[in-house]
Amino acid sequence: xxxxxxxxxxxxxxxxxxELSDWVGRKTKxxxxxxxxxxxxxxxxxxxxxDISLDNDSEATYSKDIDxxxxxxxxxxxxx
Amino acid sequence: MNNYFKDLIGQTAxxxxxxxxxxxxxxxxxxxxxxxxxxxxxxKTEFAKAFGKNLYNxxxxxxxxxxxxxxxxKNNEQFFEQIFLPLIADxxxxxxxxxxxxxxxxxxMAFLTIFNTEANSRxxxxxxxMSFEFNFKNQTFIFATTETDKIFPPLKDRLTTIDFEPxxxxxxSEIVKLCxxxxxxxxxxxxxxxxxxxxxARSAVKRAxxxxxxxxxxxxxxxxKKDFEVLCDQVGILPFGITFTEKxxxxxxxxxxxxxxxxxxxxxxxxxxxxxKDHELYLLGKNLIEIDGKRKITSRGLTLCKAL
Numbered sequence: 001x002x003x004x005x006x007x008x009x010x011x012x013x014x015x016x017x018x019e020l021s022d023w024v025g026r027k028t029k030x031x032x033x034x035x036x037x038x039x040x041x042x043x044x045x046x047x048x049x050x051d052i053s054l055d056n057d058s059e060a061t062y063s064k065d066i067d068x069x070x071x072x073x074x075x076x077x078x079x080x
Numbered sequence: 081m082n083n084y085f086k087d088l089i090g091q092t093a094x095x096x097x098x099x100x101x102x103x104x105x106x107x108x109x110x111x112x113x114x115x116x117x118x119x120x121x122x123x124k125t126e127f128a129k130a131f132g133k134n135l136y137n138x139x140x141x142x143x144x145x146x147x148x149x150x151x152x153x154k155n156n157e158q159f160f161e162q163i164f165l166p167l168i169a170d171x172x173x174x175x176x177x178x179x180x181x182x183x184x185x186x187x188x189m190a191f192l193t194i195f196n197t198e199a200n201s202r203x204x205x206x207x208x209x210m211s212f213e214f215n216f217k218n219q220t221f222i223f224a225t226t227e228t229d230k231i232f233p234p235l236k237d238r239l240t241t242i243d244f245e246p247x248x249x250x251x252x253s254e255i256v257k258l259c260x261x262x263x264x265x266x267x268x269x270x271x272x273x274x275x276x277x278x279x280x281a282r283s284a285v286k287r288a289x290x291x292x293x294x295x296x297x298x299x300x301x302x303x304x305k306k307d308f309e310v311l312c313d314q315v316g317i318l319p320f321g322i323t324f325t326e327k328x329x330x331x332x333x334x335x336x337x338x339x340x341x342x343x344x345x346x347x348x349x350x351x352x353x354x355x356x357k358d359h360e361l362y363l364l365g366k367n368l369i370e371i372d373g374k375r376k377i378t379s380r381g382l383t384l385c386k387a388l
Contacts, residue, residue: 070162071152077133077142 084134085127089258090251090281094127094242101240102134109217111135113195115180115236116224118244121280124224125178127242132174135220143220146175151182156207159187164212172218180223181230188232195221195238249274252284259288263295264302272308278321278362290315319384320366325350326359327388330368330377334385338374 020030084102085095098114105111114131116124125147132145146167153159168175177183183191194205194214203214223239225231247255253274257265265273273291277283291303294311311317318327325348332347333339345352363369368381377385 068154068158069152070158071149072163072167073147074167075129075132075145075147077145 085130088123088126088130089254090247091123091127091244094244097242098127098131102131105135105220109138110201111220112240113238114222115228115231115239115241116222116244117228117241118226119246119280120226121278121282122244122246123281124226124244125176126281127244128176128222128224131222132176132220135174137172137218144171144173146173148175148177150177150179153182153184153187155184156186156190160207160210160212168219169212174220174222177221177223179225181225181227188235192232192234192238195235246279247281247284252277252279252281255281255284256288256291259285260292260295262301263291266302266304269303269305269308272305276312276317276319276321279365283321287317290317319387320368322363322366322368322384323359326363326368329355329359329363330381330385330388333369333375333377334382338376340374344375 024030084099085091088095101111101114114128116128118124129145129147132143135143137143146163148163153163167173190205190207194203197203197216201216203216205212205214223231228236228241253270256273256277257270273287277287290311294307294314295301295303298307300307316324318324322330328348329344332344336347339347341352341356345355348355360369360371360375363381364371366380367378368384370376370378
């Protein structure tokens with residue numbers, strides 16, 4: 001039995017930025033190839049690159065975790 | 081031995097073990113790190129609270145009891161910031177980590193260090209350049225879960241397990257009566273009620289509430305066999321305490337002879353996991369079905385099916 005992708009299969013599809021923004025809005029982060037972005041912006045555009053780095057994103061999730069409240073109940077048996 | 085748990089029914093072995101640790105606590109001011117383990121509704125949290133209620137601070141005041149739901153703890157930082165520093169550090173307190181199988185991995189690792197105390201009652205835990213002091217004479221730690229297999233084994237090794245057993249029919253009957261002390265059960269109706277409770281204390285409390293509502297609506301102070309028949313019909317209480325889904329499983333197996341788990345899940349319209357965890361185990365425990373490669377109804381199940 002043959003395994004893997006059929007010949008000519010491509011996991012990517014094309015959509016214009018204008019049409020995509022109709023679906024996800026202008027502020028949604030869209031994963032793109034690092035190399036492609038670097039070639040587009042040049043090597044020195046580090047602040048913009050940081051915005052899309054995975055590390056930065058997981059840090060955001062982590063700080064969100066710290067902000068979320070732990071559920072607890074405190075009982076004082078002396079008041080019962 | 082002192083009777084610390086006189087308000088709680090059943091769990092004789094648990095009571096003995098916890099009483100032993102309470103007696104020891106009153107001499108040494110230290111209790112082991114306990115792990116309450118057992119199926120849902122058996123009273124793990126209730127016993128942990130009752131245990132905590134019998135712990136006293138050095139000034140003779142009853143110790144404060146903090147109950148945490150571990151599934152809401154995300155990481156070390158959140159725990160030390162929100163719980164340890166404001167509530168535990170420098171305080172005399174009992175802490176119950178409920179659903180402790182859901183502890184995050186980094187806190188589990190921290191607990192491995194913290195609870196590795198040898199004979200010492202104090203432990204300094206250093207994390208992120210900060211030092212947190214644990215004093216086990218002032219702080220008592222209790223863990224509880226239904227899923228002990230999901231606790232990291234080295235952590236489980238550091239805890240003293242308290243195993244909970246299913247309740248006897250007579251104990252369930254006692255729990256029901258204890259919950260509605262203002263009601264009188266006549267003509268042996270309590271013997272009919274107990275077998276319809278699903279083997280745990282929480283179900284007994286629920287059944288007591290239904291009886292209380294029934295009697296309250298009728299302005300009654302007593303409950304008879306006839307009343308129980310009416311209540312069963314109204315709120316859908318089935319023999320052996322089975323649910324309507326379980327009734328459907330029995331009827332399906334009765335009509336088709338036997339079925340695979342996938343086949344049965346498709347017929348009932350539920351996921352396989354839910355079918356296995358929530359219903360099959362109970363039916364197996366009651367000897368109403370059997371699994372011999374395929375699911376089959378037993379003669380006991382057949383008799384029940386005809387009576388339904």
